Amino acid sequence: MSDAATLDAGTREAIDIDRSRGDFSYPESHKFDAGHGLSAATVDYICDVKEDPEWIREFRHKALATFEKKPMPTHWASKDLENIDFDRIRYYLSDGVRPTRSWDEVPDDVKETFERLGIPEQERAYLAGVEAQYDSEAAYSNVKEELEKDGVIFVNSTEGLHEHEEIFRPWFGKVIPTGDNKFSALNSAVFSGGSFIYVPKGVKVRHPLQAYFRINSENFGQFERTLIICDEGSEMTYMEGCTAPKFETTTLHSAVVELVAMKDAKLQYITVQNWSSNVFNLVTKRGIAHENAEVKWIDCNIGSRLTMKYPGVIMKGRKARGEVISIALANSGQHQDTGAKMIHAADETTSNVVSKSISVGEGRSTYRGQVHIPKHLKGCRNNTECDALLINADSRTDTYPAITVRGNQHATQHEASVSQVSEEMLFYLQQRGLNEGEAMSLAVNGFVNDLVREFPMEYSVELKRLIELEMEGSVG
Amino acid sequence: MSLIIKNLHAETDGTEILKGLDLEIPRGEVHAIMGPNGSGKSTLAKVIAGHEDYTVTEGSVTMDGVDLSGLEVDERARAGLFLAFQYPAEVPGVSMANFLRAARQARLPEGEEIDAVAYYKELYEKMDLLGIDRKFTSRSVNEGFSGGEKKRNEVLQMMMLEPVYCVMDETDSGLDIDALKVVAEGVNAMRSPERGFLVITHYQRLLNYIEPDHVHVLAGGRIVRSGGKELAHELEAKGYDFLKEGELAPA
Numbered sequence: 001m002s003d004a005a006t007l008d009a010g011t012r013e014a015i016d017i018d019r020s021r022g023d024f025s026y027p028e029s030h031k032f033d034a035g036h037g038l039s040a041a042t043v044d045y046i047c048d049v050k051e052d053p054e055w056i057r058e059f060r061h062k063a064l065a066t067f068e069k070k071p072m073p074t075h076w077a078s079k080d081l082e083n084i085d086f087d088r089i090r091y092y093l094s095d096g097v098r099p100t101r102s103w104d105e106v107p108d109d110v111k112e113t114f115e116r117l118g119i120p121e122q123e124r125a126y127l128a129g130v131e132a133q134y135d136s137e138a139a140y141s142n143v144k145e146e147l148e149k150d151g152v153i154f155v156n157s158t159e160g161l162h163e164h165e166e167i168f169r170p171w172f173g174k175v176i177p178t179g180d181n182k183f184s185a186l187n188s189a190v191f192s193g194g195s196f197i198y199v200p201k202g203v204k205v206r207h208p209l210q211a212y213f214r215i216n217s218e219n220f221g222q223f224e225r226t227l228i229i230c231d232e233g234s235e236m237t238y239m240e241g242c243t244a245p246k247f248e249t250t251t252l253h254s255a256v257v258e259l260v261a262m263k264d265a266k267l268q269y270i271t272v273q274n275w276s277s278n279v280f281n282l283v284t285k286r287g288i289a290h291e292n293a294e295v296k297w298i299d300c301n302i303g304s305r306l307t308m309k310y311p312g313v314i315m316k317g318r319k320a321r322g323e324v325i326s327i328a329l330a331n332s333g334q335h336q337d338t339g340a341k342m343i344h345a346a347d348e349t350t351s352n353v354v355s356k357s358i359s360v361g362e363g364r365s366t367y368r369g370q371v372h373i374p375k376h377l378k379g380c381r382n383n384t385e386c387d388a389l390l391i392n393a394d395s396r397t398d399t400y401p402a403i404t405v406r407g408n409q410h411a412t413q414h415e416a417s418v419s420q421v422s423e424e425m426l427f428y429l430q431q432r433g434l435n436e437g438e439a440m441s442l443a444v445n446g447f448v449n450d451l452v453r454e455f456p457m458e459y460s461v462e463l464k465r466l467i468e469l470e471m472e473g474s475v476g
Numbered sequence: 477m478s479l480i481i482k483n484l485h486a487e488t489d490g491t492e493i494l495k496g497l498d499l500e501i502p503r504g505e506v507h508a509i510m511g512p513n514g515s516g517k518s519t520l521a522k523v524i525a526g527h528e529d530y531t532v533t534e535g536s537v538t539m540d541g542v543d544l545s546g547l548e549v550d551e552r553a554r555a556g557l558f559l560a561f562q563y564p565a566e567v568p569g570v571s572m573a574n575f576l577r578a579a580r581q582a583r584l585p586e587g588e589e590i591d592a593v594a595y596y597k598e599l600y601e602k603m604d605l606l607g608i609d610r611k612f613t614s615r616s617v618n619e620g621f622s623g624g625e626k627k628r629n630e631v632l633q634m635m636m637l638e639p640v641y642c643v644m645d646e647t648d649s650g651l652d653i654d655a656l657k658v659v660a661e662g663v664n665a666m667r668s669p670e671r672g673f674l675v676i677t678h679y680q681r682l683l684n685y686i687e688p689d690h691v692h693v694l695a696g697g698r699i700v701r702s703g704g705k706e707l708a709h710e711l712e713a714k715g716y717d718f719l720k721e722g723e724l725a726p727a
Contacts, residue, residue: 423528428565430549431525431558432579432633439550442578446569446616 022117022243023276025216026109030135034092036219040064043189046092050158050192055169063178063188070182078335080306084280089221089252091190092136099131099138099156106132110139117243119212126456128207129154133224134214136192143209151200154209157225160196167198172227175258175314176286184284187223187256194224194255199234199265208237208270208456213253215244215279221252228258230265230293239270239459243303246276250305253279259287261295263317268296272459274466275303277333283309286341289349291317298454299326301336302466310368312341315349322351327448329467330363330395339368339400340384348379355386356448359395367399367416375406382412389447390420391440419447441468478502479524479641479672483535486523493519495697496535503640504669508683508708509676511694512716517676518562520694521645524674525559526552539641554583556640560630560647567617572629573599575617576636583637602635605665607658623650631662642666643674648682660685680712695719 034045043064047057072081100106103120114120114132123130129143131154143154153164160168178188195211215222230236244251253275261267267287275281281304287295297311313322324340342351357365367386382405388397397418405412421443429439445452445464452460479501486494493516501507511517523530524537526549537544544552567575576599581590603610606628618626627647634642644663648656663673663686675686683691683705691707692699693716700719701707 422565425565425567427525427527427549428561429567431553431561432575432637433550433553433582434578435548435550435582438578438582442570442575443567446567449569 022214022274023245024113024116025245025247026113029095029109030093030217031096032092032094032136034090036090037087038064038089038091038190042091046190046192049092049094051162053161053165056161059173059178060189060191063185066179067182067185067189070179070185072182077308078306078337080335081280081282084250084252088219088249090217090219091221091223092192093217093220094135094137094192095139096137099141101140101142103140106139110134113214113216114140114212117212117214117241119210122210126207127210128205129209131156131195131211132214133193133211133222135217135220135222138193144207147205150203151198152203152205153196153198155196157191157194157196157227160227164196164198167229168196168227171229171258171260173258175260175288176256176284180284183254183282184256187225187254187284190221191223191225191256193222194226194257195228195238196226197228197236197238199230199236201231202233203231204235205237208239210239210241213240213242215242215251215253215275218247219249219251221254223253224255226255226257227260228267228269229260230262230267232262233264234262235266237268237270237456239272239456241272241274243274244276244279247278249278251276251279253281253283253304255283255285257283257285259285259295261287261289261293263291264293265290266294266296268298269311270298270455270459271300272455272463272466273299273301273303273307275307277303277305277331279304281307281309283307285309286312286314287322288314288316289320289322291346292319293317294321294323296323297325297340299324299338300455300463301326301328301338303334304336305333306335306337308337310339310341310370312343312370313351314343314345315351316345318346319348319350320346321349324353324355325451325454326355327451327463328355328357328365330357330359330365332361332363335364335366337366337368339366339370341370342372342382344371344373344377344380344382347377349377350380351382353382353384353386354451356389356451357386357397358389358391358444358447359397360391362392362394362396364396364398366397367401369401369403371401371403371405371412373405373407373410373412377407378409380410382410384412384414386416387447388416388418389444390418391444477540479540479674480538481524481535482538484520484523484532484537485534486519486530486532488519488530492533493530493697494523497694497698499674499692499699501641501672501674503672505689506667506673506675506686508686508688508691509674509694509699510678510680510691510708510711512719513678515694516697517678517694518645521559521562521643521674521676524643525549525557550582553639558634558637558639558642560627560634560642560644562645562647562649564618564626564630566619568619570617571614572617573613576633579633579637599636602632606632606635606662608632624652624655627651627659628655628662631659635662635666640670641672641674643676645676646678647675648677648679656682657685680708683708693719
């Protein structure tokens with residue numbers, strides 16, 4: 001990266017070593033702390049600190065009631081969910097609710113954290129805007145001036161609902177209703193941070209907007225809430241990255257992300273999730289695509305203890321398109337339970353799901369897919385491919401595709417495969433001088449290579465490196 | 477300075493395949509091993525390379541004085557041993573260029589990086605020499621390659637990795653005459669006083685283009701006859717039937 005030269009050697013070294021793992025933390029110094037456990041008082045505390053309008057306070061309290069009523073989905077999902085101790089978690093931690101627009105004004109610890117993760121450097125190099133969230137609130141948020149001139153709004157959710165209620169409110173909680181699942185309800189009760197983005201009609205944002213989510217505190221729950229609206233004919237790519245230090249206790253990350261692509265708009269949402277292996281990552285993500293619009297999720301899950309995430313697209317307008325491209329890597333102690341939901345709700349809508357998972361050691365990956373095409377529609381198409389790669393004998397993979405297609409005027413295609421890195425391939429690679437770890441790493445990178453290419457260049461390089469690191473010590 | 481195989485016994489799944497094989501390949505020489513199917517030719521190649529399916533029960537393989545038994549497959553490779561495979565594995569998603577680059581990188585000391593410009597220049601030169609289209613650099617290793625393309629690719633790798641000892645396992649099988657000539661040209665270009673070759677083949681045809689210094693006949697897991705290149709012609713004329721007639725004497 002061109003700006004690397006402006007960093008001193010020490011900083012560069014820190015970035016080189018720690019960027020991928022993010023396993024470091026700074027002492028906590030929170031001005032606002034909602035304490036442990038969740039009750040109506042916790043919700044009120046958050047409302048007070050954030051100076052929420054009355055309709056949000058009401059929304060949160062209703063959501064809390066829904067959360068308390070809903071059972072854990074353990075009848076189909078992992079029993080590991082029972083290990084989340086909601087009474088020990090802290091639901092809101094921050095130093096203040098206003099992000100700054102300049103890195104110089106960001107507190108030193110926080111600034112250093114993001115520098116070690118390479119965020120300011122990436123921003124200078126190729127991003128149109130950045131939001132950096134530290135525990136519950138964004139510490140930094142900035143968007144390039146020319147985008148602001150075009151009317152692009154890129155702020156955190158708090159500012160979104162305060163300053164842009166007329167756009168925010170009609171869509172907020174509409175793509176993903178509070179009661180969608182237990183964790184969307186939890187998020188709705190205590191949400192803080194996340195992005196609100198509005199791209200006006202016809203505006204094409206050339207460089208990606210990026211949010212970075214960082215957990216710094218132990219026993220913490222991060223509940224960001226993102227709402228992105230691309231107006232007619234507009235285009236935008238959003239990228240999110242996330243890391244946390246590895247604590248002894250578990251951490252909860254439970255986001256809700258709602259996307260709206262109006263007629264002819266194109267919205268691409270990219271995630272590189274690299275939480276430390278004690279994080280429960282339980283995220284609800286869904287988009288609505290109106291006529292001839294496109295919503296594309298590119299999702300990479302490398303970290304966390306348990307991830308449950310099934311990005312979805314509701315294709316509401318004629319010729320709308322939905323796509324989910326996902327890569328999951330599950331190492332020992334990890335379960336990546338991911339997939340896609342494609343809801344066809346108009347004629348001639350098209351969806352595509354390509355999922356690749358790698359299970360290493362005792363790691364477990366699960367694919368759950370749902371494709372729904374009702375009888376009264378015509379000319380809908382779906383393609384689903386899911387491939388799993390198992391590295392060791394103890395690795396595990398499961399596939400649960402649910403494809404409901406009614407009517408006879410549609411085309412669907414489903415392919416699934418499970419493979420192993422063959423001994424002959426390893427022998428071949430090793431005979432060329434690669435040690436077993438390098439050989440495995442090359443084979444695994446090859447397995448996901450066609451999907452990695454879908455990521456922007458800067459991310460794909462990082463991704464390959466992450467996969468190499470994850471492979472280290474997994475063989476032999 | 478030789479690759480020395482002494483009284484080598486090797487088995488797989490409890491079946492002994494090599495039964496006391498002796499062979500010495502000094503640097504600078506090309507040795508051909510011929511033999512009927514099932515004589516242990518491919519096993520010999522894999523045992524030298526260190527394939528884990530085979531167990532050496534007796535004897536040794538040493539390379540310039542280093543006993544290979546203590547070395548892993550990749551350590552043998554980096555020490556200068558190259559095996560051109562009879563059936564090269566496919567590596568989906570890994571481009572030829574990246575694969576060779578990783579292999580070259582593995583030979584550099586830690587912290588040292590490959591000079592990408594010089595690497596590509598050299599790669600293209602060698603591809604041109606072997607008549608391999610440059611588009612192959614971005615194709616996945618061996619995936620969808622024809623038999624001939626795979627074999628050329630093996631020779632390309634051999635040229636790029638500059639081994640000290642090359643073991644070529646039936647590189648001629650599946651090649652038409654033009655491809656065979658190109659492959660042989662590549663091998664001949666690599667011949668040097670610093671490099672030894674063990675060329676395993678079923679047919680004499682390859683040896684018209686790669687002229688061996690010595691020819692050995694492998695049967696029943698042992699070398700049963702050795703001679704000069706004329707032995708290859710004799711085998712071509714008479715076939716391997718003489719082996720059955722018991723006229724052989726241990727070498």
